[in-house]
Amino acid sequence: MGIKGKATSLLEEFKAFAFKGNIVDMAIGVIIGGAFGKIVTSFVNDIVMPCVTAIIAMAGGKDAGEGLKSLSYTTAQGVAIPYGSFIGGIVDFLIVAIVVFIVMKKFLGFMQNMRKKEEAPAAPPAPPEPSAEEKLLTEIRDLLKK
Numbered sequence: 583m584g585i586k587g588k589a590t591s592l593l594e595e596f597k598a599f600a601f602k603g604n605i606v607d608m609a610i611g612v613i614i615g616g617a618f619g620k621i622v623t624s625f626v627n628d629i630v631m632p633c634v635t636a637i638i639a640m641a642g643g644k645d646a647g648e649g650l651k652s653l654s655y656t657t658a659q660g661v662a663i664p665y666g667s668f669i670g671g672i673v674d675f676l677i678v679a680i681v682v683f684i685v686m687k688k689f690l691g692f693m694q695n696m697r698k699k700e701e702a703p704a705a706p707p708a709p710p711e712p713s714a715e716e717k718l719l720t721e722i723r724d725l726l727k728k
Contacts, residue, residue: 653665
């Protein structure tokens with residue numbers, strides 16, 4: 583097989599791989615996941631963090647009006663350690679993880695139910711009626727047994 587034949591074979595293998603349903607489904611999942619990530623980020627930044635900031639303000643936290651992510655610790659040497667940003671990142675991660683877990687649990691449950699419905703075997707077909715010859719042979723056999 584020459585170089586051209588190998589290249590054609592490789593191209594055909596790539597087409598078979600790239601256009602399988604699983605690869606296309608995965609690409610769609612990545613695109614939707616990116617959009618979903620924006621929704622979750624907006625939820626965390628616009629809804630959850632203001633609530634956390636309000637809770638910190640009610641507890642009398644320092645700089646609570648600026649938000650959780652602005653909290654920092656300044657050392658004696660004047661070095662600021664922004665621990666609020668770290669806590670905010672943890673809160674972001676936990677919310678994303680919980681939402682993804684719930685969505686995937688529901689989605690996978692839905693997919694399993696769909697597969698069970700698809701894989702449910704239909705009622706077995708009725709056995710075919712024996713032919714005239716088989717009926718005759720069965721009668722002869724039964725007579726010989728007597």
